[in-house]
Amino acid sequence: MLSPIKAKLLIVDDLPENLLALEALIKADDREVHKALSADEALSLLLQHEFALAILDVQMPGMNGFELAEMMRGTEKTKSIPIVFVSAAGREMNYAFKGYESGAVDFLHKPLEIHAVKSKVNVFVDLYCQRKALKEQLEALERSRQEQELLLKKLQATQNELEHAVRMRDDFMSIVSHEVRTPLNGLILETQLRKLHLARDNADAFTLDKMRGMVERDERQIQSLIRLIEDMLDVSRIRTGKLSIRPSEFDLVNLVGNLLDNFAPQVAAAECTLSLHASEPVVGTWDEFRIEQVVANLVSNALRYGGRGPIEVSVYAHKGTARVEVRDHGIGISKENQARIFQQFERVSATHVVAGLGLGLFISEQIVVAHGGSITVQSALGEGSTFIVSLPL
Incomplete structure (x- = not known):
């Protein structure tokens, strides 16, 4: 969800009464007005805040409005802030032309026409809010894209792990079936051979020496099966953290x-x-x-x-x-x-x-x-x- 946007406006004039009058004219719930009595004070505020619009009086002691505008245009943080000049000088002074040369987007003459000022300020505030909203949407989309990319990587890793687990399971079953079959086949063959001797009443096949050999072979096959089972049980104990150590x-x-x-x-x-x-x-x-x-x-x-x-x-x-x-x-x-x-x-x-x-x-x-x-x-x-x-x- 996008956060509500509040535009900040900067007004600069060396006369406090002008600042109060202009503030009363342009203030609204969706904006925050900052006032400066000099260019130096304005520069300090410009470095602290992000402004949607700067309204500068042209004629100020020390650094005038045009000089302040040129400094703003030469600074990365402030160069894109729209500037509107205000002047009480007559139109014959050609200040408007100089103002546009300094990077202004508009020029207002005193006495100010109330509806024109409000309308123009509203336009710049709306543009700022739209630009900020678009920026937030793009940032949200980028975050979403990155989250989806991360999720996709995790899903891919999980899929690879599952495929690896399936391969390991298949390999394990193949190995187990082969390894278990080997001793079992030996026991089965021994059993079938003894059954054949018994069916033929062949007592010579069951002498003491031959019985010892049979028992040794059976024992080897049984021990092989026991080792296989113990290995599988140990793996299960390790996976569940139940491998016991008795020192x-x-x-x-x-x-x-x-x-x-x-x-x-x-x-x-x-x-x-x-x-x-x-x-x-x-x-x-x-x-x-x-x-x-x-x-x-x-x-x-x-x-x-x-x-x-x-x-x-x-x-x-x-x-x-x-x-x-x-x-x-x-x-x-x-x-x-x-x-x-x-x-x-x-x-x-x-x-x-x-x-x-x-x-x-x-x-x-x-x-x-x-x-x-x-x-x-x-x-x-x-x-x-x-x-x-x-x-x-």
């Missing part, structure tokens, strides 16, 4: 050492070596289960992408923090990929088909951040990768 004091070196012992079968299958470097205990207060989860994710990735090269794990204290470094000598990670590998469902390289939901590094970073720490990567293509976890003691 207790323990030796990080001891935890990592025991964890690496459990990786012996995977190390053998990957045909690589896995070593631990730690010169002394590193004791701190963290969530033992969650920190083990982080290190397990990093070691699993090193085995996955390590290209059968050696994997070195280092645990040490550094400037009030505990550090865990996991280094491999595999395919490495490009600079552009390093910026996205900690996001959900991201893999190191689209050219390497690997297992998993692409959640390990995302979950690991969230766990480390929840401890007040950080996780970084140093890598280059073809030169392996080193992941560094830093935790406050």
Whole structure:
């Protein structure tokens, strides 16, 4: 809604009685009249206010009306104010011509004709109000345009986010269906094979040694399913802010050492070596289960992408923090990929088909951040990768 416009008028005359008479003649509810007894006083008012019209007496001591008009025309703030000159001098003085040369829009002779003065002032006030109203409308339209442009950008950003979310959902469902199907297919095949042996009364298929192998295979497939489910549950907990951290004091070196012992079968299958470097205990207060989860994710990735090269794990204290470094000598990670590998469902390289939901590094970073720490990567293509976890003691 446009605000009501009140026009300001300036009248300048060295005689107070002339000012009062002219003010009484032109005043109205929609305007505000300012009076000045000299050119200097008028200049002061001109710098303070925005006037719709200036009515100047020509003959004033000191700076006369023409000189004041020339100064107004030479100043950016006042050069567009309409000027009307008033003079008691006779028409033969040719003041009107000089007034128009000074930039006046009209010239009035005393004694003033009341209706002519009122009419002319009304015209200039109306023009000023129309101009101000138009300016306010244009400003309102510009604000509206900017708001619409901002809203459009927000809508575009929301649309992009929704499209990204849909793509992530589709990718997630595709990955989950593939990853879940793999262990399930193994279990189904094992079950069908056993049913076939039972149907044929083949007791030799169920010797103690063969049963151990069956149980180990089943256990591997079930553990794979459990890991997938736990990863998805962790993502849900992170999104809802319900990732629990239960700190207790323990030796990080001891935890990592025991964890690496459990990786012996995977190390053998990957045909690589896995070593631990730690010169002394590193004791701190963290969530033992969650920190083990982080290190397990990093070691699993090193085995996955390590290209059968050696994997070195280092645990040490550094400037009030505990550090865990996991280094491999595999395919490495490009600079552009390093910026996205900690996001959900991201893999190191689209050219390497690997297992998993692409959640390990995302979950690991969230766990480390929840401890007040950080996780970084140093890598280059073809030169392996080193992941560094830093935790406050």
